[in-house]
Amino acid sequence: MLTGNQYLDSIRDGRRVYIGKELVKDVTTHPAFSKGAETIASIYERKAASENRDVMVSEEGGEEFSTYYLQPKSREDLERRYETHRLIASWTQGFMGRSPDNFPSYLSGLATQPKLFNDLRQGTGDLLQSYYRKARREDLYMSHAVTNPQGSRRAGDEMDVAGIVSPTLRVVGEDDEGVTINGLKMIGTGSVYCHETWVGNLQPVPPGQEAETITCAVPLNMEGVSIWSRKPYELSSGREFDAPLSARYDETDAAILFENVKIPWERVFLHNNVEMTREIYFRTPGHSLANHQANIRFVEKLRLIVGVAHKLTESNKAGSIPAVKSTLGKLAAQLASLEGMVRGQIFDCEKMPGGFVTVNRRFMYAALHWCSNNHSKICDVVRELMGGGPIQMPADSSVMDDPEIYKKFQTYWSLPDQDAKERMKLIRLAWDILGTEFAGRHMLYEKFYAGPGFVMDLYSYQLAGWDALDKVVDDLMAGDNHSK
Numbered sequence: 001m002l003t004g005n006q007y008l009d010s011i012r013d014g015r016r017v018y019i020g021k022e023l024v025k026d027v028t029t030h031p032a033f034s035k036g037a038e039t040i041a042s043i044y045e046r047k048a049a050s051e052n053r054d055v056m057v058s059e060e061g062g063e064e065f066s067t068y069y070l071q072p073k074s075r076e077d078l079e080r081r082y083e084t085h086r087l088i089a090s091w092t093q094g095f096m097g098r099s100p101d102n103f104p105s106y107l108s109g110l111a112t113q114p115k116l117f118n119d120l121r122q123g124t125g126d127l128l129q130s131y132y133r134k135a136r137r138e139d140l141y142m143s144h145a146v147t148n149p150q151g152s153r154r155a156g157d158e159m160d161v162a163g164i165v166s167p168t169l170r171v172v173g174e175d176d177e178g179v180t181i182n183g184l185k186m187i188g189t190g191s192v193y194c195h196e197t198w199v200g201n202l203q204p205v206p207p208g209q210e211a212e213t214i215t216c217a218v219p220l221n222m223e224g225v226s227i228w229s230r231k232p233y234e235l236s237s238g239r240e241f242d243a244p245l246s247a248r249y250d251e252t253d254a255a256i257l258f259e260n261v262k263i264p265w266e267r268v269f270l271h272n273n274v275e276m277t278r279e280i281y282f283r284t285p286g287h288s289l290a291n292h293q294a295n296i297r298f299v300e301k302l303r304l305i306v307g308v309a310h311k312l313t314e315s316n317k318a319g320s321i322p323a324v325k326s327t328l329g330k331l332a333a334q335l336a337s338l339e340g341m342v343r344g345q346i347f348d349c350e351k352m353p354g355g356f357v358t359v360n361r362r363f364m365y366a367a368l369h370w371c372s373n374n375h376s377k378i379c380d381v382v383r384e385l386m387g388g389g390p391i392q393m394p395a396d397s398s399v400m401d402d403p404e405i406y407k408k409f410q411t412y413w414s415l416p417d418q419d420a421k422e423r424m425k426l427i428r429l430a431w432d433i434l435g436t437e438f439a440g441r442h443m444l445y446e447k448f449y450a451g452p453g454f455v456m457d458l459y460s461y462q463l464a465g466w467d468a469l470d471k472v473v474d475d476l477m478a479g480d481n482h483s484k
């Protein structure tokens, strides 16, 4: 298992990360990414710390590994995974969605079902298991780019249009050693900090576009791979006091470009199969374990949001008003409902082939649906509770640099029971959850990271158990009491 420093050393590996036209030499020291890298390093450090080992470290055949690589065979294993995810999420208050425990949950789930892969192409299931063991042994931090570029997903999009080939990643060559891939893949959240990325498809690929179904694992420092970051928020966050989340928790998002990258067969897990490129995540516990992690992570974020709401109303003295108490009560009830939804996933866990288990999928997708549909609404409620507080404060914490100005700030912005600096600190944190560019990215993230809204609806539609629900209606209507 990696320590924090070993992790930082391991990503100083010649990867090509672009911010606009700038090629970043070292993400661990660049002002756009260094604090984010430190945050990830601190996760590695804390999970190896003696006080957390009982939960964070699992063992098999004498080999120790991070518990998020544990392939669950019982409810107790799911409990261990839950506690691991919960602790990791609590270290960033749920603001790093693709923390190091996210993708390994996919991979661990996928690798429980080697037969599924071996039936598709002999030997692939064994290769997947070897890759899973390698990732586990090396404590890899991985992203997954399983979305294709916007606007280029319809049948026929692979055609050249006026000499421009669709940008979507596809296989452009293959030989005894492996495949050559070319094109763009979205969205590599966390990729700037990851060792490797998984490439695949969580959206359907139309027949005729088999070359796009390639599913493989790629080291992010490989020749031909480049990571094109969106605007990094850390760079413009200023002092940590003024934007505490932007400054430390920007997990980054990026498009990943592959320019004729040669992938050896031992890293290729699916090829030329439009039906299965998406299905592998659902016929294994991959999707459910990974999105269970996302649910747990969201609970930690909601704990912070609801806590901030309460403190804001104490600060602005609205908290004792019955109508405001009622609003806070609704938020508290929402938090408790979600916690129950997540715990129920473990209580009602499901058996999977090979003696494995996964969380209850109906409950997991309901929680996912709940989170993606309620995050913005909850933020809006808290924004309203906050009133105009953020714009009643001076521009930034530089008011504390000059003794004369600081004295005025203390005199006129303090309240009898509240120091001006502490008031400003709370407001800055709240604004970073609700109003900054970082906050805006989180609104988008919670809506889309697991797919668009209509897909969220369909997950729950598919798992509703309509026959059982219809039977409730049929049984009632079968009685003849209505005809009397």
Ligand SMILES: Cc1cc2nc3c(=O)[nH]c(=O)nc-3n(C[C@H](O)[C@H](O)[C@H](O)COP(=O)(O)OP(=O)(O)OC[C@H]3O[C@@H](n4cnc5c(N)ncnc54)[C@H](O)[C@@H]3O)c2cc1C
Pocket: 098, 143, 144, 145, 146, 147, 148, 149, 150, 151, 186, 187, 188, 189, 253, 441, 444, 445, 448, 449, 450, 451, 452, 453, 454
């Ligand atoms: C911050 C962030 C982080 C992300 N991280 C990752 C990641 O780590 N890995 C990854 O692979 N992906 C990631 N994603 C991508 C995410 O999976 C996609 O954003 C999502 O699947 C939607 O795809 P799109 O953005 O291309 O939108 P589009 O598919 O272009 O959709 C645009 C709009 O049209 C609507 N729409 C489209 N088709 C239909 C339809 N048939 N019926 C009804 N409405 C429709 C959508 O609901 C949406 O509102 C991330 C996204 C964001 C915003």
